[in-house]
Amino acid sequence: MILFDFEIGSSVMPTIIAPLRQRPAWNALAAHRKSISGTTMKKLFADDPARGQRLTVEAAGVYLDYSKNRVTDETIRLLLQLAGESGLRERIDAMFRGEKINVSENRSVLHVALRAPKGATILHDGRNVVPDVHEVLDKMAAFAGRIRSGDWKGHTGKRIRNVVNVGIGGSDLGPVMAYEALRFYTERAMTFRFVSNVDGTDFAEAVHGLDAAETLFIISSKTFTTLETMTNAHTARAWSLAGLGGDAKAVAKHFVAVSTNAAKVSEFGIDTANMFGFWDWVGGRYSMDSAIGLSTMIAVGPDRFREMLAGFHEMDEHFRTAPFERNLPVLMGLLSVWYNDFWDAQTVAVLPYEQYLKRFPAYLQQLTMESNGKHVTLGGQRVDYDTGAIYWGEPGTNGQHSFYQLIHQGTRLIPCDFIGFAKTLNPLGAHHDILMSNVFAQAEALAFGKTPDEVKAEGTPDWLVPHRVFEGNRPSNVLLLDKLTPAALGRLVSLYEMVVFTQGTVWSIDSFDQWGVELGKVLAQRIIPELSSATEPALAHDSSTNALIRRYRQHR
Numbered sequence: 001m002i003l004f005d006f007e008i009g010s011s012v013m014p015t016i017i018a019p020l021r022q023r024p025a026w027n028a029l030a031a032h033r034k035s036i037s038g039t040t041m042k043k044l045f046a047d048d049p050a051r052g053q054r055l056t057v058e059a060a061g062v063y064l065d066y067s068k069n070r071v072t073d074e075t076i077r078l079l080l081q082l083a084g085e086s087g088l089r090e091r092i093d094a095m096f097r098g099e100k101i102n103v104s105e106n107r108s109v110l111h112v113a114l115r116a117p118k119g120a121t122i123l124h125d126g127r128n129v130v131p132d133v134h135e136v137l138d139k140m141a142a143f144a145g146r147i148r149s150g151d152w153k154g155h156t157g158k159r160i161r162n163v164v165n166v167g168i169g170g171s172d173l174g175p176v177m178a179y180e181a182l183r184f185y186t187e188r189a190m191t192f193r194f195v196s197n198v199d200g201t202d203f204a205e206a207v208h209g210l211d212a213a214e215t216l217f218i219i220s221s222k223t224f225t226t227l228e229t230m231t232n233a234h235t236a237r238a239w240s241l242a243g244l245g246g247d248a249k250a251v252a253k254h255f256v257a258v259s260t261n262a263a264k265v266s267e268f269g270i271d272t273a274n275m276f277g278f279w280d281w282v283g284g285r286y287s288m289d290s291a292i293g294l295s296t297m298i299a300v301g302p303d304r305f306r307e308m309l310a311g312f313h314e315m316d317e318h319f320r321t322a323p324f325e326r327n328l329p330v331l332m333g334l335l336s337v338w339y340n341d342f343w344d345a346q347t348v349a350v351l352p353y354e355q356y357l358k359r360f361p362a363y364l365q366q367l368t369m370e371s372n373g374k375h376v377t378l379g380g381q382r383v384d385y386d387t388g389a390i391y392w393g394e395p396g397t398n399g400q401h402s403f404y405q406l407i408h409q410g411t412r413l414i415p416c417d418f419i420g421f422a423k424t425l426n427p428l429g430a431h432h433d434i435l436m437s438n439v440f441a442q443a444e445a446l447a448f449g450k451t452p453d454e455v456k457a458e459g460t461p462d463w464l465v466p467h468r469v470f471e472g473n474r475p476s477n478v479l480l481l482d483k484l485t486p487a488a489l490g491r492l493v494s495l496y497e498m499v500v501f502t503q504g505t506v507w508s509i510d511s512f513d514q515w516g517v518e519l520g521k522v523l524a525q526r527i528i529p530e531l532s533s534a535t536e537p538a539l540a541h542d543s544s545t546n547a548l549i550r551r552y553r554q555h556r
């Protein structure tokens with residue numbers, strides 16, 4: 001029997017963490033779950049009139065109401081105990097100390113250093129990385145300033161009016177999401193586009209109508225080897241040169257790179273003077289606030305970008321220092337574990353009632369699922385519990401007119417995170433009050449539903465009553481912030497990063513590797529020449545893959 005799965009903590013005093021099912025709180029939670037299975041939120045609220053104020057936390061500009069969850073005080077006590085038994089405190093400290101907590105890649109996890117203020121100290125292999133971070137930020141700011149002011153000229157002497165970020169995964173989703181989220185603050189005289197998919201349509205549409213003489217490409221790739229990004233980068237180079245008379249010297253004025261791989265950047269033909277670096281201790285999906293955010297900085301300007309970093313840092317500090325019972329990411333992370341592992345909920349819906357956050361759920365998909373979609377523990381043992389929930393969502397109120405039906409009356413349990421803002425950036429008549437009334441109404445309807453008696457009392461015929469009943473007791477968190485500012489965005493993203501951290505710690509998995517994306521990449525490399533070969537290739541796949549390849553070759 002494996003008694004201890006792995007060790008965490010400093011080399012001075014390692015903490016031994018028992019496998020999850022052997023942690024006392026886990027078993028207590030399983031028993032507790034049974035004991036409260038008949039309890040409804042309606043009853044919990046009736047028994048405790050102050051519940052709606054009591055089960056709330058406010059920190060770093062975010063107000064979290066978690067009262068509409070299937071929890072009692074005992075649930076929260078046991079979940080907090082589970083966090084303790086899972087070594088969450090030690091693991092947070094280990095992350096901030098720069099320890100190599102990404103064990104399968106033997107790397108530190110220091111995205112928190114990307115938003116540490118000047119003067120802070122965060123060590124990586126004995127070196128303070130904060131000055132390095134600020135050196136890159138200053139270089140980005142100088143460059144962004146030159147582009148925004150028109151001082152940086154393209155090859156023909158025209159100013160840059162269009163910025164196209166070429167990247168995928170963490171080198172795309174963060175920049176796109178942040179651009180959309182902060183659109184209100186962007187330089188409207190400029191055009192920003194994003195190319196990620198290797199589908200040529202993505203590139204073709206992104207450059208549609210753009211003048212190459214006014215277009216800057218930011219090739220964003222941590223590794224500078226990613227097939228999609230390199231394919232798009234070469235296409236961008238060809239498009240750019242074709243529009244600029246074919247002079248290869250034009251590349252210097254129309255291409256910059258964001259990467260950790262200087263050798264590959266040079267090989268591509270970009271002067272490393274025009275490269276913005278970051279480090280292997282920043283995971284791709286945790287990199288939107290590194291140089292990967294260059295397009296964001298050009299769009300909103302260096303000052304706004306720094307405000308965003310300050311928002312991130314505020315939430316980081318809250319996570320690092322707040323007691324767990326008042327710690328937003330810890331509470332949200334534990335609640336999601338509660339539903340994932342004790343209530344068989346497979347998904348979490350993230351529902352921003354803010355149009356500018358329309359790409360936030362897509363961004364969270366990579367953050368949460370690439371991080372916690374893991375089937376072995378840090379020690380390499382097959383887990384015997386469910387890990388990473390499926391995150392998905394759409395902005396409200398659009399979702400209400402499509403998939404909310406299933407959330408309200410379907411057979412599956414879908415915990416929801418509603419995100420709303422007290423103030424709108426675009427005050428227009430009654431729009432914002434109407435929008436926010438829907439946040440409160442949806443959370444209320446999910447929690448309390450509508451009984452058969454209530455439906456009958458409305459004069460509904462008996463046969464129709466079952467169709468119109470809302471069972472209620474469906475959980476949600478409501479997150480309220482003041483206004484969607486760059487700082488608020490930073491706080492929100494950090495909040496979810498640390499939720500992921502909390503979940504991963506309880507599940508004892510490595511939230512910072514992504515080996516699961518490798519196999520498909522390798523197989524695609526093998527299939528590419530089989531698709532393009534002039535002669536019939538000898539195929540040695542399974543019969544299905546062989547037949548699909550043959551059919552594609554016949555019809556391409």
Ligand code: F6P
Nearest residue numbers: 169170171221222223226284517
């Ligand atoms: O394939 C997954 C992945 O490695 C992500 O983790 C990463 O964000 C993305 O690819 C892009 O990688 P890169 O920035 O190295 O091009």
